Amino acid sequence: MQTKYLLDESRMPKFWYNIQADLPAPAPAVLHPGTLQPVGPDDLAPLFPMELIGQEVSTEREIEIPQPVRDVYRAWRPAPLYRAHRLERALGTPAKIFYKYEGVSPAGSHKPNTAVAQAFYNQKAGVKRLVTETGAGQWGTALSYAGALFGLQVEIFQVRVSYDQKPYRRAVMETYGARCVASPSRETAFGRSVLEKTPDHPGSLGIAISEAVELAVQREDTKYALGSVLNHVLLHQTIIGLEAMEQLQMADEWPDVVVGCTGGGSNFAGIAFPFIGHGLRGGAKPRIVAVEPAACPSLTRGKYAYDFGDTGRMTPLTKMHTLGSQFTPPGFHAGGLRYHGMAPLVSHCRQLGLLEAVAYNQVECFEAGVLFARNEGIVPAPEANHAVKGAIVEALRCKREGRAETILFNLCGHGHFDMSAYQKYFAGELTDEHYDEKELAMALAGLPSVPA
Amino acid sequence: MQTKYLLDESRMPKFWYNIQADLPAPAPAVLHPGTLQPVGPDDLAPLFPMELIGQEVSTEREIEIPQPVRDVYRAWRPAPLYRAHRLERALGTPAKIFYKYEGVSPAGSHKPNTAVAQAFYNQKAGVKRLVTETGAGQWGTALSYAGALFGLQVEIFQVRVSYDQKPYRRAVMETYGARCVASPSRETAFGRSVLEKTPDHPGSLGIAISEAVELAVQREDTKYALGSVLNHVLLHQTIIGLEAMEQLQMADEWPDVVVGCTGGGSNFAGIAFPFIGHGLRGGAKPRIVAVEPAACPSLTRGKYAYDFGDTGRMTPLTKMHTLGSQFTPPGFHAGGLRYHGMAPLVSHCRQLGLLEAVAYNQVECFEAGVLFARNEGIVPAPEANHAVKGAIVEALRCKREGRAETILFNLCGHGHFDMSAYQKYFAGELTDEHYDEKELAMALAGLPSVPA
Numbered sequence: 042m043q044t045k046y047l048l049d050e051s052r053m054p055k056f057w058y059n060i061q062a063d064l065p066a067p068a069p070a071v072l073h074p075g076t077l078q079p080v081g082p083d084d085l086a087p088l089f090p091m092e093l094i095g096q097e098v099s100t101e102r103e104i105e106i107p108q109p110v111r112d113v114y115r116a117w118r119p120a121p122l123y124r125a126h127r128l129e130r131a132l133g134t135p136a137k138i139f140y141k142y143e144g145v146s147p148a149g150s151h152k153p154n155t156a157v158a159q160a161f162y163n164q165k166a167g168v169k170r171l172v173t174e175t176g177a178g179q180w181g182t183a184l185s186y187a188g189a190l191f192g193l194q195v196e197i198f199q200v201r202v203s204y205d206q207k208p209y210r211r212a213v214m215e216t217y218g219a220r221c222v223a224s225p226s227r228e229t230a231f232g233r234s235v236l237e238k239t240p241d242h243p244g245s246l247g248i249a250i251s252e253a254v255e256l257a258v259q260r261e262d263t264k265y266a267l268g269s270v271l272n273h274v275l276l277h278q279t280i281i282g283l284e285a286m287e288q289l290q291m292a293d294e295w296p297d298v299v300v301g302c303t304g305g306g307s308n309f310a311g312i313a314f315p316f317i318g319h320g321l322r323g324g325a326k327p328r329i330v331a332v333e334p335a336a337c338p339s340l341t342r343g344k345y346a347y348d349f350g351d352t353g354r355m356t357p358l359t360k361m362h363t364l365g366s367q368f369t370p371p372g373f374h375a376g377g378l379r380y381h382g383m384a385p386l387v388s389h390c391r392q393l394g395l396l397e398a399v400a401y402n403q404v405e406c407f408e409a410g411v412l413f414a415r416n417e418g419i420v421p422a423p424e425a426n427h428a429v430k431g432a433i434v435e436a437l438r439c440k441r442e443g444r445a446e447t448i449l450f451n452l453c454g455h456g457h458f459d460m461s462a463y464q465k466y467f468a469g470e471l472t473d474e475h476y477d478e479k480e481l482a483m484a485l486a487g488l489p490s491v492p493a
Numbered sequence: 494m495q496t497k498y499l500l501d502e503s504r505m506p507k508f509w510y511n512i513q514a515d516l517p518a519p520a521p522a523v524l525h526p527g528t529l530q531p532v533g534p535d536d537l538a539p540l541f542p543m544e545l546i547g548q549e550v551s552t553e554r555e556i557e558i559p560q561p562v563r564d565v566y567r568a569w570r571p572a573p574l575y576r577a578h579r580l581e582r583a584l585g586t587p588a589k590i591f592y593k594y595e596g597v598s599p600a601g602s603h604k605p606n607t608a609v610a611q612a613f614y615n616q617k618a619g620v621k622r623l624v625t626e627t628g629a630g631q632w633g634t635a636l637s638y639a640g641a642l643f644g645l646q647v648e649i650f651q652v653r654v655s656y657d658q659k660p661y662r663r664a665v666m667e668t669y670g671a672r673c674v675a676s677p678s679r680e681t682a683f684g685r686s687v688l689e690k691t692p693d694h695p696g697s698l699g700i701a702i703s704e705a706v707e708l709a710v711q712r713e714d715t716k717y718a719l720g721s722v723l724n725h726v727l728l729h730q731t732i733i734g735l736e737a738m739e740q741l742q743m744a745d746e747w748p749d750v751v752v753g754c755t756g757g758g759s760n761f762a763g764i765a766f767p768f769i770g771h772g773l774r775g776g777a778k779p780r781i782v783a784v785e786p787a788a789c790p791s792l793t794r795g796k797y798a799y800d801f802g803d804t805g806r807m808t809p810l811t812k813m814h815t816l817g818s819q820f821t822p823p824g825f826h827a828g829g830l831r832y833h834g835m836a837p838l839v840s841h842c843r844q845l846g847l848l849e850a851v852a853y854n855q856v857e858c859f860e861a862g863v864l865f866a867r868n869e870g871i872v873p874a875p876e877a878n879h880a881v882k883g884a885i886v887e888a889l890r891c892k893r894e895g896r897a898e899t900i901l902f903n904l905c906g907h908g909h910f911d912m913s914a915y916q917k918y919f920a921g922e923l924t925d926e927h928y929d930e931k932e933l934a935m936a937l938a939g940l941p942s943v944p945a
Contacts, residue, residue, distance in 0.1 A: 043568050050499070116495050116575075116870055123568075127642075145597065147870035149909070189867045190579075209912035215919045216866045216912075414668045415641045418568055418599035457601070457909035460661035460668075467667045 043126055043417065046288040048119035054287075055106055058279040060314040060386060061272070062102035063321040068272075068389040069360040072347060077491060080357050087258045088265040090166035093159065096273035102318075104276060106158075113157045113190055117146045118280070122288035127416035129436070136439035137294065138432055140452045141285045141312060144419065150454030151308045152183030152268055155277035159266050160187035169262040170194040174224065174249030176203055177376030178210030179422075179454065180268030185219035198224035198252045201244035203376070210458055224249040231255050231353065245369070246380070247352020254355060269305025270350065270384045278311025281451060286315055289449065296327040298435050300450035302427035303331040303340060303398070304377045306384030312451035314386075317395050327449075329396040331387070332431035334406075336474040337370040339363060339383040340391060340398035342481070347491040348382060358489060361388040364476075365484025371474035373403045374462035375423040381484070399431065402473040406430045407466045410456070422454040423462050495578055495869065498740040500571035506739075507558055510731040512766040512838060513724065514554035515773040520724075520841040521812040524799060529943060532809050539710045540717040541725075542618035545611065548725035554770075556728060558610075565609045565642055569598045570732070574740035579868035581888070588891035589746065590884055592904045593737045593764060596871065602906030603760045604635030604720055607729035611718050612639035621714040622646040626676065626701030628655055629828030630662030631874075631906065632720030637671035650676035650704045653696035655828070662910050676701040683707050683805065697821070698832070699804020706807060721757025722802065722811075722836045730763025733903060738767055741901065748779040750887050752902035754879035755783040755792060755850070756829045758836030764903035766838075769847050779901075781848040783839070784883035786858075788926040789822040791815055791835045792843060792850035794933070799943040800834055810941060813840040816928075817936025823926035825855045826914035827875040833936070851883065854925040858882045859918045862908070874906040875914050 061067070070079035082094045089097075096104060106114070125138040143151035163171060171193050175181030181197040188195035197219055204211060204223040211221045222228060224244045225235040229252040235242050242248075257265035267274060282299075289295060299316050301309035313329045320326030333340055343362040350356035352366055363382040364370075370379040383391075390396050403423070410426035412433070413419070421429055432450040439446045456463065465471045513519070522531035534546045541549075548556060558566070577590040595603035615623055623645050627633030633649040640647035649671055656663060656675040663673045674680060676696045677687040681704040687694050694700075709717035719726060734751075741747060751768050753761035765781045772778030785792055795814040802808035804818055815834040816822075822831040835843075842848050855875070862878035864885070865871070873881055884902040891898045908915065917923045 043564075045502070045567055047499075047502070050497070112495075115497055147872075186870055190870065208916050212912040212916040212919060213872060213909075216863055216872050216915050217870075218867050411668055415670050418638055418642065420599075420665060420668050457665075458912075460664040460910075463668050464660050464664040467664065 044124040046122040046291050048284060048287055050115060050119065052287055053111065053114065053119045054280050054283040055111065056103035057106055057276045058283055058315045058318060059099055059102055059104055059276055060318050061100045063318045064389070065393065068385055072358040072491065074349065074354065074358055088254065090162050090168060090264060092162045092166070093273045096276055097271060107161060110158050110161050119284045120145050122285055123417070124292065125417055128413060131412065131416050132433065132436050132440065134436040134440040135443065135445040136436040137445065137447045138436055139289065139294065139447065139449045141281055141449070142419065142452045143281060143308070144452065144455035148183040148186045149457060150179045150183065150422065151278060151281060151311060152180050153186060154280055154311065155268065155274045155307065156183035156187035157190070158277045160191040160193055163264050164191040164193055168193065168264045170196060171264055171266045172196045172253040172256045173266045173268070174198045174246060174253045176200050176246050176379065178203065178207060178214065178458065179377055181214050181219070182210065183268070184266055185214040185217035188219060189217045195219040197221050198226065198249040200224055200246060200249055201242070224252050226252060229255045245352055250351040251353035251355055269307040270382070272386055274307050275310035275314065275384055275386055278307045279314050281311035282313060282315035285312060285449060294447050295325055296449040297446040298328045298330060298448045300330045300332060300428055300431040300435065300448065302378060302424050302453065303333045303383065303387065304424065305380050306387035308451055308453035310384060310387055313396065317390060330431055330435070331396055331398040332427045333398060333400050334373060334375055334378045334427060335400040335402045336373045336476055337364065337379055338400040339381065341400045343383065344485050344488065345388060345392060346488050348488055350382060358491065359385045361385045362391065363488070364481060365488055367487050368481060368484035371476055373474040374459065375403065375427060377424040378427065401427060401430050404471055404473050407463070407471060409433050419452065420456045421452055422456045423459050425453050428452065496576040498574040498743050500736060500739055502567060502571065504739055505563065505566065505571045506732050506735040507563065508555035509558055509728045510735055510767045510770060511551055511554055511556055511728055512770050513552045515770045516841070517845065520837055524810040524943065526801065526806065526810055540706065542614050542620060542716060544614045544618070545725045548728055549723060559613060562610050562613050571736045572597050574737055575869070576744065577869055580865060583864065583868050584885065584888050584892065586888040586892040587895065587897040588888040589897065589899045590888055591741065591746065591899065591901045593733055593901070594871065594904045595733060595760070596904065596907035600635040600638045601909060602631045602635065602874065603730060603733060603763060604632050605638060606732055606763065607720065607726045607759065608635035608639035609642070610729045612643040612645055615716050616643040616645055620645065620716045622648060623716055623718045624648045624705040624708045625718045625720070626650045626698060626705045628652050628698050628831065630655065630659060630666065630910065631829050633666050633671070633673070634662065635720065636718055637666040637669035640671060641669045647671040649673045650678065650701040652676055652698060652701055653694065676704050678704060681707045697804055702803040703805035703807055721759040722834070724838055726759050727762035727766065727836055727838055730759045731766050733760070733763035734765060734767035737764060737901060746899050747777055748901040749898040750780045750782060750900045752782045752784060752880055752883040752887065752900065754830060754876050754905065755785045755835065755839065756876065757832050758839035760903055760905035762836060762839055765848065769842060782883055782887070783848055783850040784879045785850060785852050786825055786827055786830045786879060787852040787854045788825045788928055789816065789831055790852040791833065793852045795835065796937050796940065797840060797844055798940050800940055802834060810943060811837045813837045814843065815940070816933055817940055819939050820933060820936035823928055825926040826911065827855065827879060829876040830879065853879060853882050856923055856925050859915070859923060861885050871904065872908045873904055874908045875911050877905050880904065
């Protein structure tokens with residue numbers, strides 16, 4: 042038997058939690074790539090509406106969730122928290138395992154928490170069109186959904202290899218009314234320049250970002266939207282942890298360990314930051330564990346340094362754990378975790394000793410995901426399988442040590458659009474992917490030099 | 494803005510509603526195909542555990558939902574009821590549109606409502622293995638999920654053409670630990686006999702049923718499970734309508750019209766029977782509208798007659814609206830509605846004038862589904878699109894007539910595993926499918942003759 046802890050709607054948080062208010066030291070400034078001086082709001086204005094830029098740098102602890110955003114959230118929020126009784130029994134652990142489930146959103150992941158907020162602020166600022174990039178498609182799906190609800194046109198540059206291989210994801214985005222373009226495309230100068238050199242280029246997230254940014258800068262009525270990494274994106278995700286706190290109190294529990302998977306860092310920050318902040322303000326401090334893919338291990342193998350957010354070196358420079366913007370992650374299945382860098386705020390917390398990081402390979406993560414599905418009934422997304430794996434490792438440690446700890450993890454999405462990966466797993470065709478050590482060394486050597 | 498009506502867990506129904514208690518005349522008896530005499534419990538004992546056979550013929554109004562079943566239900570139940578404010582505005586209708594959403598179950602449809610119950614009763618009776626058939630895979634997924642939770646081995650004969658074309662659905666079933674076999678298979682005498690004649694036979698639901706039944710009868714520890722049509726299956730689905738009643742009362746509403754899509758009849762009965770029963774006991778009587786695919790129109794074009802449940806003519810004879818067991822529905826996308834017959838209890842209600850039936854083609858249903866997705870954020874399954882279409886037709890009638898009626902429909906599942914159909918729709922490649930009038934006439938002429 043599972044136990045479900047469902048908050049009454051009246052108790053859905055009315056504020057996001059901003060960890061910048063509680064950090065013992067502020068995160069390093071974001072730098073202009075040309076001047077190497079801190080960027081100001083005006084530098085970002087072509088890309089984002091002013092309210093989001095304000096959230097990017099705010100040090101206010103609580104930022105109100107606008108009523109229209111809460112009205113949309115209520116379609117699936119408060120999201121359930123489950124106690125995984127069956128999984129605990131299957132593992133024979135004395136630990137109590139709780140998971141917050143974000144797959145109940147219409148887009149099937151945590152991404153709408155920020156997509157809806159971003160669509161709202163853009164609409165309010167008079168923006169007519171949002172452009173973005175997507176790889177596997179979770180983010181593109183969420184922004185398409187949010188755009189439909191706020192009457193915004195959404196245009197998505199999808200990495201060509203995903204565009205061709207995952208037509209179903211594209212069909213979801215089109216169902217929500219978005220326009221999906223294979224990147225590199227002929228619709229931007231940058232896309233055309235890539236295609237001239239390599240007509241059959243498979244695309245990359247870096248190229249897709251450059252195309253989206255180019256369009257956003259060109260047109261007055263168009264802005265850019267990003268699904269992770271940035272401070273305001275992480276902020277919007279904190280509703281996950283805030284709800285989980287209230288739900289754990291319903292269960293009379295408090296976590297000893299909080300686990301999340303990390304790609305760009307947004308779902309992890311969503312569950313972890315409220316708990317980290319609670320600790321910073323003098324409350325009980327759970328251990329915080331970030332789980333990343335061994336094939337793209339920015340937190341465990343990357344360098345903490347200033348780097349570009351994209352391969353095309355067009356974005357501002359942020360200080361983060363990075364594998365180098367020229368590093369190409371191998372093609373493992375958790376597409377949402379295939380990013381060379383880590384959110385600056387997550388990286389900063391790591392530097393401050395506020396969190397731990399571990400890395401696992403994909404086969405062991407799918408094993409964990411299948412065990413989870415057979416006991417808890419939910420088929421996790423490949424990204425979420427990393428969090429499941431992390432939680433299981435902690436539960437088995439508790440078993441060895443005979444400790445009845447309370448473990449909380451974030452199940453950030455379902456795997457309904459990723460069944461080809463499970464299919465390969467069952468066919469015995471799924472293997473671990475490994476990056477090239479030499480390529481990593483080169484990418485790290487190529488980091489931009491920024492005077493201290 | 495949507496409004497969500499969520500029942501507190503404590504108000505989740507503890508009883509299923511059995512319409513057989515309230516019908517003014519009992520449904521015609523089920524006949525043994527050999528003797529043409531009414532079947533008794535012993536005839537069905539090789540296939541089903543005694544408690545399910547008892548439910549099949551019970552006339553008790555309320556049948557208790559066993560505690561272990563309720564414990565599993567709670568993973569996703571009570572399911573939400575939504576008021577579709579956005580869709581209403583998009584249609585410009587004075588009608589209030591409510592929908593009950595069953596896609597929140599781990600299997601993504603209403604099917605687990607009965608799969609979990611069937612797994613429970615079988616486990617209680619000492620059964621070790623359940624066999625069933627599946628076409629598109631909704632039912633197979635639900636039974637795999639339920640089997641995993643109750644420690645039952647699940648074996649699924651999947652129609653070969655679906656097995657080959659929909660490997661992702663199979664991957665879900667395998668993730669839950671079920672074994673999936675392409676039908677016709679070499680594992681049964683019947684399957685082998687088909688393959689001998691036609692080695693590359695694409696399979697059919699009828700053949701898959703015969704294979705599953707053959708295995709169930711052969712082995713002491715094995716029973717058969719059916720996902721629709723039978724009385725006990727419809728009974729388990731009534732939790733949908735019972736919850737909706739309570740939720741509408743929260744909203745201070747009562748429906749003027751209740752709409753559901755019909756294939757075998759189980760999700761339709763689930764939402765409709767509690768309201769029909771309420772009317773039969775003297776309460777307010779909403780209009781009840783069954784929406785079926787125009788390409789497989791058993792209620793609107795079929796004959797009310799005794800017929801076999803399968804193409805192989807191995808099942809008992811039931812009186813129902815049927816297109817003839819030899820009728821092959823064309824290959825439209827709502828695989829869950831491709832059945833030649835209709836649940837005997839739904840058919841009986843139609844005969845008693847307790848419900849209306851309409852039929853729509855698939856392109857207009859997908860149009861309705863896309864409009865729904867863009868306004869309500871949920872991408873419906875192709876089956877559910879028929880209910881959406883039916884509700885929209887009622888809402889537009891209200892607009893013409895200037896009536897602020899209250900419409901309730903059942904959104905029985907999401908379309909995450911059916912995006913290839915949406916893809917075809919957006920590519921302009923989706924067309925209406927039509928059955929062959931001559932084939933229908935022949936199938937109807939071939940109905941078994943049963944003396945009145």
